[in-house]
Amino acid sequence: MADCYDDLFMLCGFEAEEIEKERSRIETAFQKLELEPRDMKTAESWVSDNHDIALLGVRKLLGIWVKELIDLVLAKHEEKKLVYYGFPTIAGPAAAIAEASENIYCTCPDVVLCYTMGQIFNKLTPILEAGEENGLPPGHGLCSLQQIRAGGLAKGIIPIPDLVLTSSYYCDMGSKADELLHERYGHAAVYADGCMDSRWGEFPHFLPERVNFLGNQLEKVFGRAQAVLGVEITPEARYRGASRSRQLFGALRELVDLIKGAEAQPISIVEVEVARRLTSGSCSRRFMMDGPKTIDILNQEVRERIARGTAVVEKGSPRIMILMAHFSDPSIMRMMENIGLSIPVTVHTTLASRIMKETSFIAGEDLAREQLERGPFHGSYGEIKRAAEAAQEFNVDGVIFNYMFNCRPIAMLSHLLKQFVVRETGIPVLSLEMDMYDSRTYSAGSLRTRVEAFAEMLRAKRSDRGT
Numbered sequence: 001m002a003d004c005y006d007d008l009f010m011l012c013g014f015e016a017e018e019i020e021k022e023r024s025r026i027e028t029a030f031q032k033l034e035l036e037p038r039d040m041k042t043a044e045s046w047v048s049d050n051h052d053i054a055l056l057g058v059r060k061l062l063g064i065w066v067k068e069l070i071d072l073v074l075a076k077h078e079e080k081k082l083v084y085y086g087f088p089t090i091a092g093p094a095a096a097i098a099e100a101s102e103n104i105y106c107t108c109p110d111v112v113l114c115y116t117m118g119q120i121f122n123k124l125t126p127i128l129e130a131g132e133e134n135g136l137p138p139g140h141g142l143c144s145l146q147q148i149r150a151g152g153l154a155k156g157i158i159p160i161p162d163l164v165l166t167s168s169y170y171c172d173m174g175s176k177a178d179e180l181l182h183e184r185y186g187h188a189a190v191y192a193d194g195c196m197d198s199r200w201g202e203f204p205h206f207l208p209e210r211v212n213f214l215g216n217q218l219e220k221v222f223g224r225a226q227a228v229l230g231v232e233i234t235p236e237a238r239y240r241g242a243s244r245s246r247q248l249f250g251a252l253r254e255l256v257d258l259i260k261g262a263e264a265q266p267i268s269i270v271e272v273e274v275a276r277r278l279t280s281g282s283c284s285r286r287f288m289m290d291g292p293k294t295i296d297i298l299n300q301e302v303r304e305r306i307a308r309g310t311a312v313v314e315k316g317s318p319r320i321m322i323l324m325a326h327f328s329d330p331s332i333m334r335m336m337e338n339i340g341l342s343i344p345v346t347v348h349t350t351l352a353s354r355i356m357k358e359t360s361f362i363a364g365e366d367l368a369r370e371q372l373e374r375g376p377f378h379g380s381y382g383e384i385k386r387a388a389e390a391a392q393e394f395n396v397d398g399v400i401f402n403y404m405f406n407c408r409p410i411a412m413l414s415h416l417l418k419q420f421v422v423r424e425t426g427i428p429v430l431s432l433e434m435d436m437y438d439s440r441t442y443s444a445g446s447l448r449t450r451v452e453a454f455a456e457m458l459r460a461k462r463s464d465r466g467t
Helices: 006-011 016-033 037-050 056-074 092-100 109-118 125-132 144-154 172-185 208-229 235-261 269-276 285-308 330-338 347-352 364-374 380-393 414-425 444-465
Strands: 081-085 104-107 163-167 188-192 319-322 342-346 398-401 429-431
Touching: 006 016, 006 037, 006 056, 016 056, 037 330, 056 104, 056 109, 056 269, 056 285, 081 092, 081 208, 092 104, 092 163, 092 208, 092 235, 092 285, 109 144, 125 144, 144 172, 163 172, 163 208, 172 188, 188 208, 208 364, 235 269, 235 285, 235 342, 235 347, 269 285, 269 330, 269 342, 269 347, 319 380, 330 342, 330 444, 342 347, 347 380, 364 380, 380 398, 380 414, 398 414, 398 444, 414 429, 429 444
Parallel strands: 081 104, 081 163, 163 188, 319 342, 319 398, 398 429
Antiparallel strands: none
16 A cells, blocks of 8 residues: 555645655555555546646645544544534534544544545445445435445444534434434434524524524533533633634635635636535644635635636636535536536535624524524525525626435425525526435536536526626
């Protein structure tokens, strides 16, 4: 195995000395991950074809994800207290827990596996298949992200955690899948409940009782974590977690603003989302400390591209907004750009890049209030309203609402959002059924025809307007 991964790691922003220093850890992790020498050449081609490796910031971001994967696989081997949380979630408690002790490693393993075994190694299928064989079978409309976690545990790729933070205030299946895994592996779990039954048109307002209830549920997480991990989660830890999160979100906000103001799209949405997912992939010190300065490198390179007029999609191409970029298969977003669609932003990136208040994440109710103000955790109307506002803010020609058929909160919005955005803004919307984590059925090729037809329609509308 020695040296076979060096070229790939250099593509991912590693220095030669860094590789040599980490070689023992890399090889131990790769053995658990079932990564072989032949997988390295596949990964090199996959990364080169789908990521803008001419940019140092992109290479460094990919390197952070690889390092996080190694940290995740070796966490228990290196005697860390291991805490998992799911996606989507309110990550504030996880950020505070991670700051409570250097001996705690806190991450969302499903997202880490997507952005490494999918985006970099293109070897996610065996993990999905293992999840399907271990409690989450295919053909039942089950979440593929949960299948990835189940598969990772079943294959022994990711270690059994000490504690799982799980919630049902957005994704009902996340808590159900975590209960299955709790029964199978015996780890401790804490469930944060919630309620998204807000009235249509109520957003951005909400009842004080909702803040109180959700805030108390988040405080429950802290109490359970202290009992299981044997570590006090002090106000200082909460403050450090919030401060690091604000730095990460602030760097992301700058990236979004740069792209928003550019005449032509300077980098692929693939790379924007590689940066954006740092805010949901892990609350580890690596992400919190290395993430902002790495995104800053990318931001400087984006400024230089804008100054030179460099673009990844031809200037004047239709601008669209999508719900989320694919987590594990970058070729799908590249397909959309290759047929001439500029994708400056996603709905979820516009929400995530909103700068957090100084009080955020200090107390449960502070965090609950801010999350309700963002939209998605408020209710269906909140998410739809925020999407319409983002479409107007970024002056897009169209919206592709790439909803997941196997995600009830998002699938429910598929046609409601289309009707609302078209009525409120006049911006055309394509409802595109797909799977954001698993491209075995919904591949780039299978989606291309519908996306091409939408692109042609948008080009015709731009031509009619003379733009």
